[in-house]
Amino acid sequence: MLNKYPLWKNLLIIAVLGIGFLYAVPNLYRPDPALQVSGDSSGVVIDQALMTRLSAALDAGGIEHFGEKADETGKSGLIRLYETDMQLRAQRIVQRTLGDGYVVALNLASNTPDWLSNLGAQAMKLGLDLSGGVHFLLEVDTDSAIATRLEHYSSGIKKKLREERIRGFVTLEDDIISGKFTSAELRDTALGLIRKDFTELTGERLDSPSGDDAFYLRAIIGEAKRKEIEDYAVSQNLTTLRNRVNELGVSEPLVQRQGRNRIVVELPGIQDTAEAKRILGKTANLDFRLEAKYDAPLSDREQFEFRNPGRGEPSAWLERDVVITGERVANAQAGFDQNGMPQVNITLDSQGGTLMHRVTRHNINRRLGVLFIERKSRTHYERDANGVEQAVKVPYDEKKIISLATIKDALGVQFRITGLDAPGEAAELSLLLRAGALAAPIDFVEERTVGPSLGAENIEKGLNAVKIGLGMVALFMIVYYRVFGVIAVVALGANIILLTACMSLLGATLTLPGIAGIVLTVGMAVDANVLIFSRIREELREGLSVQHAIEAGYGRAFVTIMDSNITTLLVAVILYAVGTGPVRGFAVTLSIGILTSMFTAIMGTRAVVNFVYGGRRITKLAI
């Protein structure tokens, strides 16, 4: 029969819309402004008793709150507030009550009912331009990482040649290591040594550039190795930045690599960019020091705690003299020894190797400690001239022992730390060593800060534009196409629900350009229906019967709609691939919008049209 959809098609449409509705619904529940409390290290337990204490403190401060709850894992707790304006004041009170050792972050607590979140349904994330916050783009100076590594190779080669008693002149210039020798034999032996011991370098003979009678060689770093060093520098910085961002206490931070040597950091809700930049830009450091002898005078030794206590001794005495610092550490990697026991392999640069050798060869069987030094800050409260209480942060260095191991042999450029209990411990130790080692320097190349009031305003204005635009289009369609117009408007509504559902499901972030994309989708989604309806009108004028006109209208318009939507989709994909930031947000909503609009504007309206008109004798259409 003409214009009747089979049952399965109708059911499919209803099912898709039903599921879409389910996943779009969480966006209707507005989240509560909240405070999230967590411990500064893994040892801190957040329990209900603590939450009750905080609750009392907030009551005393006259801040209305509700739903304070400690997480089941004991790692964090949540306090909900009624008003966003109160967040900062409440944060101050809570931080003050807790003192140091806790992180209190501004947060938005989801109000999505449990049964919905159990289905994986969640509200869309808001971009920084809507929620307010800071966006940083950092660039890792990979050139300097490569230069450092080359210097390390260059001095390694010099040392090797000296050991082998090969006289020659080795220089490093423009990332090329060159050697000058008095005879071809010396040059070839040197080249052989470089090829054998420095496999990362590509060595080759070179004709004399100035025409003198010396013999030359040069060694360059291969493209693959170069890439590896860059990757290493970036991922090391990435790890370090993640650790530091966690320390900032932001509820949903993003730290992500972008392109070859850039890192994006997004911190929603942060206002104090200076503080954020200070913490992100700081460097941790390492000291390698010998364990102090029992009889050493107090002026020569210091006592430090272990970072991870629980091995009997809570602290140890180390000498005040530093053997080497973290700057000399080139790499640290967790691995296994020949017996399958976990160990950490450490590589120093040549200068570090010399210093380490000099000290350790006379101190075999003593213990060598590694101190992890982190810059932290303590908060105390002062009243300023106007009597307003201000939080003052005083930075200090926290020094803790991360390893204390017996020296079995004189150590050089490469050595290992063994006697670790578990592979996890080795992994953590190597991570700390790398974090403490001087990573390639990072620079801030882009920063965008959006205040929360601007964010809220952007949401409001954007949503208003969507509502007004939608309203005007709906009115026009109903006036112009009557019953079919109503059907198109219903489809448009369904389209927005589906678009919202897809974006929430994909975990896409809604930004201001994203809202603009939705608005544009509304305008363009109507296009498919306009094409179909004007085609039906034409067919009717040509004298086709009502049922045939509907059939032909949908059929003929389909090809056109496909062509035009596919080309637009292609453009959207290019936008996504080439663009960054705002352009991407726009591209995502536009692409999803095109796909959902094809479903609702073609299949959706057809189902309704078939339901209303299909399989009946009709002589006139309200179109």
Place this chain on the structure above:
Amino acid sequence: MSDTKKIVNFMGARRIAMFMSIAVMVASIAVLAVKGLNFGLDFTGGTLIEVIYEESVPLERVREDLRTAGYESAIVVNFGSDTDVLVRMPEGMSPTLGEEVLAVLQAGTEAEVELRRIEFVGPQVGEELREQGGLAVLLALVVVLIYVAMRFQVKFSIGAVAALGHDVLITLGIFALVGWDFDLTVLAAILAVIGYSLNDSIVVADRIRENLRKLRKHDPDEIINISLTETLDRTLVTSGTTLLVLLALAFVGGEMIHSFALALLIGIGVGTYSSIYIVASLLLTMKISQDDLIVVEKEGAQIDDLP
């Protein structure tokens, strides 16, 4: 074609339209060459600080404050309302500049100054974004050229791409002429114009192709007029609804997407015209005829199965 509707002789005016288009395009190129686009922060690099004052302040005083503090090259303007102030600094400044300027502004007034946003873009990034943007536009044009050539025929594809170039060029020309800020969101709008204008061109091209196959006895001139008349209704309705939505964006959407909406309004306005005149008259200039579509795909057979 229909009996009830009069066929509009679009192609009768095609020489005048062609002349107009070429004149406006030449003018656009001239403005772009002489005056250039007023590139926004995203492309030039530099620092931008938006603050909102509790009560309105004379801009002259803000400028004076900044000058005494040593920021001689700062550009100070109102943004949206007279309490909202935008300070823009040239490239090559330090990332800590934002906080320093805010402190200067706060010191210069009794009223509360609230920070709305700070944007810092390094010169390196600005240059990259500019390159990426140009690349995106070119890439989009090439992909479109290939797709349309595959789905239709080379002549259609040249027509469609010429129409796109026409729309983008004129939109850019107007932006240069008026001196509106050209930033990343405007670039996104330009790319959206490409997508949209393409939509329009394809709908028209699709009908011309269909009629070229169906109406064997008419000459190309007539066929194009018939096709344009048949699609005119749809062209106007779709452009109309999209423009309605864009007007809503431009007037209610807020300052931050104002220029985005403006670019789209211009682009889509021009795009509606170009889908009628540029695509069709180029097809005629290239002597499109029934012979160009000899290799006919069997589309009629597919259609019935599709929803």
